[in-house]
Amino acid sequence: MTLQGLDELDRRIIYELQRDARHVSSRDIAADVSASPSTVRKRIQRLEDEGIVRRYGADVDYGRAGYQLFVQIVCTAPIPERDRLCEEASGVDGVVGVRELATGERNVxxxxxxxxxxxxxxxxxxLSALGLTIAEEQLIRNDASLPYAGFDSPTTPDRVRR
Structure with missing residues (x-):
């Protein structure tokens, strides 16, 4: 499924799940978009089945959880090995995220x-033993994940932006 295959209801469901999946129910979303809760539940299931909604997770304050160092390590991986190295890096104890970049020398x-x-x-x-070359380390002060506003349809009547 592609963006063209998503209708307004799909986009609104994605937006609400990104905004706060833990506290929004299918009934809440349904009331906002004039659909039934069962329709919303079926759409959520389809979005999960299609791999559009991949997971639900907690936003953790690592400092408060006892991990005073929250660091981004910028690496270089040989292109033919990049997929494998990213997969292997995700298994290192202490790694909480791996992002594979499509361009540039610093590609992980x-x-x-x-x-x-x-x-x-x-x-x-x-990480070095896996075959990644570390280019730099950056101490992260704060990190925020936000819902993509493009999924929050401005055409919905009486829509209150949050």
């Missing part, structure tokens, strides 16, 4: 958490 970004510098050193060594 690994997000990690650690309690101290020793954790970061261990993680960097493990």
């Amino acid at each position: 970004v690994v997000t990690v958490v650690g309690e101290d510098g020793d954790d970061l050193t261990r993680i960097a060594r493990e």
Whole structure:
């Protein structure tokens, strides 16, 4: 399924799930878009089955959870090995995100958490041992994931933007 295959209801469901999947129900979404809760539930199931909605997760404050270091490690991976290296990097203890970039020499970004510098050193060594070349490490102060506003249809009557 592509963006062209998504209708206004699909886009609104995606927006609401991105905004706060834990606290929005199919009944809430249905009331907003004048659809039945069962229709919304079926659409959510279809979006999951099609791989458009891939997972639901918690937004964790790592500092409050005891991990004072939240770091982005920018790496270079040989193009033929990039997919495999990203997969293997996701298995390193302390890695909480792996982003594969399509262009540029610095083509893998690994997000990690650690309690101290020793954790970061261990993680960097493990990533290097996999075959990733570390270009730089950046301490993250704050990170936010936001719902894509393009899914929040402005054509819905009486829609209140959040």
